[in-house]
Amino acid sequence: MARQIEIRQAARTITVPAGRTILETALEEGIAYPHGCRSGRCGSCKSRLLSGEVDLLPHTRFSLTDEERNQGLILACRAQPLTDCTVVWLDEDEEKLDLPVRTYRTRVVAIDDATHDIRQIRLEIESGETVAFKAGQYAQVTFAGVPARDYSMANQPGRSHLEFHIRHVPGGATSEHVARSLKVGDEVSVRGPLGNSFLREQHTGPILAVAGGSGLAPIKSIVEMALASGLRQPIHLYFGARTERDLYLVEHFSLLASTYDNLQFIPVLSEVSRSDHFRTGLVTDAIVSDIQDLDGWKAYMAGPPAMIDAAGVMFRELGLRSEDMHADVFFTPEETTT
The missing domain is CATH 3.10.20.30 (Beta-grasp domain)
Structure with missing residues (x-):
């Protein structure tokens, strides 16, 4: 009824x-x-x-x-x-989203292998205009002949190109196409911006950014935008990966951390018992070990559902308010079935 x-x-x-x-x-x-x-x-x-x-x-x-x-x-x-x-x-006492959702015709101009199963795709807008979005948002991306999928922008807003990080999911038609068939010059349709897990630039407290796997894409956009906007509060970026071969952009963020004294970059490997270069264990355990009180922080999280769920529980116990947690959860269509 x-x-x-x-x-x-x-x-x-x-x-x-x-x-x-x-x-x-x-x-x-x-x-x-x-x-x-x-x-x-x-x-x-x-x-x-x-x-x-x-x-x-x-x-x-x-x-x-x-x-x-x-x-x-x-x-x-x-x-x-x-x-x-x-x-x-629930209204937020923060800046509101008033960006129109539009469809853009784009063309692939660069394809790079970030890891053994993640590709960085760079698209240029055919009209030459810039795409208005907030750092951390995503778009619906349609490659020729395969289902549309949602991917987060990895670049800062205000550019005439878009960057996406796409992980190869075995059996996934779209990610298989990107991994095996996508070529420079291919046309791609992009509809956006979408999503509410975006950088709140009016927030003045510390920022906790947590990424797992290709979830680094929106976190990259958020962290880079925060630094470019002149935000001076502490920014702690934790990047969780299984092994060293699953890490990427380590040099990029290490350089940013050496340039900006308010940024800390901490990669954490979950399937390695010891490492000469990186911390090991669960990324959530590393955060809890480093930070005992999250009251007044903003947390931005992107990655596998299990990581986001575990982080949410732990962060609430450390005093983080629900309204200060913003998540971009990466999942396959099968995981949304109820």
Whole structure:
């Protein structure tokens, strides 16, 4: 049975059909509802249920804790209304996103192997214009003949090119195409910007940036933009990888850390018992060992779901508020199935 859902900030009431979520219908109705992953992993669509009841589909602990749920918070992307409802999304006392989502025609101008399974792709906008986005956002990227996929921009905003880091996923049609068939000169369609895990430049407290694997892409954009914007607070960048062959851009970030005294760069290897050059163990354990109090920090995280979930739990225990955690979760389509 369809339900009537009042969305306070939009000053709209929408009809949500049975089996549909609030977010799905809101977006279809043209409402700019804050969101990110659409699969209950990032928490960007967290909202307060003022009245009514909803059925919440499966979601991660990072995106919505039991305590938050008991306080009347929901995820719009997981909420299927059981009654008529009134909801408000959580406003942030920070800069707002007002960037239009557009589709750009681009062309591949460079392909580099960052690691044994990650390729760095550089695209130029055919019109020569710059793509307006916030550091940390992503775009829907469509290569010829394969399904569209979401990838985060790795470069700073305001450039006439876009950089993506794409990991080869065995059996994945799109990443297989990038790994085996993509050529310089190929046309690529890019739709964006998307996502709410972007750099909050008005924040003056310390910044914790955590990347796993190709999740380094949005974190690279965030860290570089923070430095280029003149942010002077401490920035701690932790990069988790399995082994040394899974690390990349180490020299790049080491050079940045030697240039900017407010940046610390800490690579951590999880599948190595000892290393002469890098720390070993879980990246989350390394962070907890180094930082005992995260009150007043902002955390930006991008990587595998298990890493993000574990980090969210640990960081809350260290005093980090949920609204100060921003995540870009990398997952395969199969992982979103509920």
